[in-house]
Amino acid sequence: xxxxxxxxxxxxxxxxxxxxxxxxxxxxxxxxxxxxxxxxxxxxxxxxxxxxxxxxxxxxxxxxxxxxxxxxxxxxxxxxxxxxxxxxxxxxxxxxxxxxxxxxxxxxxxxxxxxxxxxxxxxxxxxxxxxxxxxxxxxxxxxxxxxxxxxxxxxxxxxxxxxxxxxxxxxxxxxxxxxxxxxxxxxxxxxxxxxxxxxxxxxxxxxxxxxxxxxxxxxxxxxxxxxxxxxxxxxxxxxxxxxxxxxxxxxxxxxxxxxxxxxxxxxxxxxxxxxxxxxxxxxxxxxxxxxxxxxxxxxxxxxxxxxxxxxxxxxxxxxxxxxxxxxxxxxxxxxxxxxxxxxxxxxxxxxxxxxxxxxxxxxxxxxxxxxxxxxxxxxxxxxxxxxxxxxxxxxxxxxxxxxxxxxxxxxxxxxxxxxxxxxxxxxxxxxxxxxxxxxxxxxxxxxxxxxxxxxxxx
Amino acid sequence: xxxxxxxxxxxxxxxxxxxxxxxxxxxxxxxxxxxxxxxxxxxxxxxxxxxxxxxxxxxxxxxxxxxxxxxxxxxxxxxxxxxxxxxxxxxxxxxxxxxxxxxxxxxxxxxxxxxxxxxxxxxxxxxxxxxxxxxxxxxxxxxxxxxxxxxxxxxxxxxxxxxxxxxxxx
Ligand SMILES: Cc1cc2nc3c(=O)[nH]c(=O)nc-3n(C[C@H](O)[C@H](O)[C@H](O)COP(=O)(O)O)c2cc1C
Ligand code: SF4
Numbered sequence: 001x002x003x004x005x006x007x008x009x010x011x012x013x014x015x016x017x018x019x020x021x022x023x024x025x026x027x028x029x030x031x032x033x034x035x036x037x038x039x040x041x042x043x044x045x046x047x048x049x050x051x052x053x054x055x056x057x058x059x060x061x062x063x064x065x066x067x068x069x070x071x072x073x074x075x076x077x078x079x080x081x082x083x084x085x086x087x088x089x090x091x092x093x094x095x096x097x098x099x100x101x102x103x104x105x106x107x108x109x110x111x112x113x114x115x116x117x118x119x120x121x122x123x124x125x126x127x128x129x130x131x132x133x134x135x136x137x138x139x140x141x142x143x144x145x146x147x148x149x150x151x152x153x154x155x156x157x158x159x160x161x162x163x164x165x166x167x168x169x170x171x172x173x174x175x176x177x178x179x180x181x182x183x184x185x186x187x188x189x190x191x192x193x194x195x196x197x198x199x200x201x202x203x204x205x206x207x208x209x210x211x212x213x214x215x216x217x218x219x220x221x222x223x224x225x226x227x228x229x230x231x232x233x234x235x236x237x238x239x240x241x242x243x244x245x246x247x248x249x250x251x252x253x254x255x256x257x258x259x260x261x262x263x264x265x266x267x268x269x270x271x272x273x274x275x276x277x278x279x280x281x282x283x284x285x286x287x288x289x290x291x292x293x294x295x296x297x298x299x300x301x302x303x304x305x306x307x308x309x310x311x312x313x314x315x316x317x318x319x320x321x322x323x324x325x326x327x328x329x330x331x332x333x334x335x336x337x338x339x340x341x342x343x344x345x346x347x348x349x350x351x352x353x354x355x356x357x358x359x360x361x362x363x364x365x366x367x368x369x370x371x372x373x374x375x376x377x378x379x380x381x382x383x384x385x386x387x388x389x390x391x392x393x394x395x396x397x398x399x400x401x402x403x404x405x406x407x408x409x410x411x412x413x414x415x416x417x418x419x420x421x422x423x424x425x426x427x428x429x430x431x432x433x434x435x436x437x438x439x440x441x442x443x444x445x446x447x448x449x450x451x452x453x454x455x456x457x458x
Numbered sequence: 459x460x461x462x463x464x465x466x467x468x469x470x471x472x473x474x475x476x477x478x479x480x481x482x483x484x485x486x487x488x489x490x491x492x493x494x495x496x497x498x499x500x501x502x503x504x505x506x507x508x509x510x511x512x513x514x515x516x517x518x519x520x521x522x523x524x525x526x527x528x529x530x531x532x533x534x535x536x537x538x539x540x541x542x543x544x545x546x547x548x549x550x551x552x553x554x555x556x557x558x559x560x561x562x563x564x565x566x567x568x569x570x571x572x573x574x575x576x577x578x579x580x581x582x583x584x585x586x587x588x589x590x591x592x593x594x595x596x597x598x599x600x601x602x603x604x605x606x607x608x609x610x611x612x613x614x615x616x617x618x619x620x621x622x623x624x625x626x627x628x
Contacts, residue, residue: 075486084593085590085591085593087552087554087590087591087595088554088591088595090593090594090596090597092593093593118486120484124593125495125499125534125536125607126536126593126602127593128499128607129606129607129608159484163484163496164496166495166499166530166533166535166536166537167534167535167537168533168534168535169590169591180495181492182489182491182492183493183494183495183520183522183526184491184526184530186533186534201486201489242595242596243596244595244596244598245558246557250595250596250597284553288552288591329595331553331554331557333557334557337557345551345552345553345556346552346553349553349591352590
């Protein structure tokens with residue numbers, strides 16, 4: 001059994017209440033931080049822990065905190081990103097539903113570290129039940145003296161509020177989130193200035209993912225050095241993985257970073273293998289924005305070594321043969337799934353969610369969707385495949401926010417690894433409407449052709 | 459698209475205004491516009507949609523221009539700019555849910571209700587639509603129903619029929 005730092009008590013009846021959460025050691029981190037540590041010492045522990053942001057980009061949390069500007073007499077804000085909308089990702093909803101006090105406790109400790117006296121949890125509007133759960137947890141924490149004025153006699157004041165979004169994936173991007181929290185359309189801001197200098201209401205602001213904030217609790221309880229001992233290399237600690245698709249046991253799993261991908265998919269402790277006795281065809285390992293990989297490259301590197309669930313290992317091989325950890329949304333595709341159809345579906349998502357500010361993203365995502373639609377529905381031309389590559393290259397890197405890249409990468413990687421299947425849709429337009437391409441060679445053992453793989457990098 | 463379907467004046471009850479007041483308190487002085495998204499949810503919960511007259515009233519309450527409300531209501535997907543059925547079934551249509559049968563569920567709902575996506579049943583009770591990822595991918599297919607956004611997971615055609623029957627009887 002891997003170590004659990006966030007979900008250890010998830011199955012304890014009543015753990016969503018303050019009383020039971022306290023019995024299991026909850027709010028110790030608040031007591032320790034506010035009574036025995038200075039804000040800078042809390043930041044130092046988080047730095048030592050090596051915690052990397054769990055929202056997708058993997059930026060070191062302690063470092064992000066140390067960039068926060070602290071001009072005299074200007075308010076600072078901590079905003080928790082609970083917009084969770086990346087297809088394949090549902091860990092934050094799970095954590096907030098079943099163990100809401102883990103987030104509230106993390107928010108108190110983190111706000112103290114940053115010197116914020118008002119903090120917000122921005123929750124996507126669709127999660128109204130979770131908003132109610134968090135509001136109840138906040139009321140309980142306040143009644144117990146963990147929020148409000150002069151918390152635990154430390155002289156530190158904090159008010160914590162839940163804010164509802166209105167339904168827009170783009171509001172997960174941190175500057176769009178801040179715009180939305182100011183009551184505006186969710187248009188990402190041009191950076192710089194970064195939120196650490198000018199964020200909410202123009203004040204210095206840190207935006208962190210739900211899981212990043214919850215991880216601060218074990219870091220403070222056990223110390224940053226202890227946390228850093230869990231995991232592998234620069235991928236320290238544990239990570240919540242949302243597993244979905246054609247698995248025997250989809251769901252949210254807390255893993256120690258460094259777990260072999262094969263064990264994660266096939267062992268009974270985790271996903272229990274592919275559902276209905278089918279074989280694995282492909283995976284999207286870190287949410288819809290990361291490159292899709294065929295089964296063979298999911299389990300092993302191009303050189304045949306096993307791939308692990310860590311930031312570095314998932315990225316091994318770069319875009320040619322690797323992928324990314326992203327938000328930890330792990331989607332498994334069985335042999336009956338159509339990669340072209342899924343790529344079209346994801347493109348429709350990005351087209352729908354583009355805020356429309358930058359032409360390459362607004363127009364490009366529309367073209368991707370349109371061309372993929374005609375390929376999937378049997379009206380495609382061979383030249384469409386290269387057209388898709390061309391459009392995705394023209395979006396990538398040419399936009400205000402990373403949504404453009406996130407729309408381009410899944411298309412580019414699907415064609416890189418599954419070109420045969422795209423071509424089959426053109427060659428067999430009617431057959432592709434009634435049958436599927438199947439597993440083909442996507443699970444075959446990888447031949448060691450390191451030279452060729454490297455050339456692919458161009 | 460923003461369509462002004464109705465110009466009937468609306469009244470905000472004092473209880474509704476009091477709930478707005480509670481929200482505005484969360485923000486620093488002068489930043490009351492931050493309350494816009496949460497307030498629009500309350501308006502929609504009360505009236506079933508966000509009509510132009512209701513948005514104008516929200517603008518007046520927050521002391522901002524009406525356009526500031528319209529541009530927000532039309533940007534976000536959760537606000538209805540036209541009247542909908544009493545129950546709007548919103549089914550996730552994104553990749554992971556489709557791997558486990560979301561498209562079949564949508565076809566089934568369309569058949570059961572006898573209306574196309576976005577339309578309202580003759581009795582005014584139901585609408586349905588496909589929406590993007592609801593962050594419940596491991597429990598798909600899923601749908602939600604506002605204004606409390608109750609979740610229904612691991613849907614089958616049978617469970618959808620039962621749900622619709624139960625709502626009809628309510
Ligand atoms: C299009 C887009 C959507 C995003 N959605 C989310 C999200 O739903 N939740 C989240 O925590 N981060 C999301 N992010 C990443 C945030 O911009 C930001 O990096 C993150 O909240 C920082 O928190 P962390 O450092 O704790 O990971 C998204 C980024 C982009 C570009
Ligand atoms: S890349 Fe797309 S989503 Fe991001 S700011 Fe530009 S148009 Fe908006």
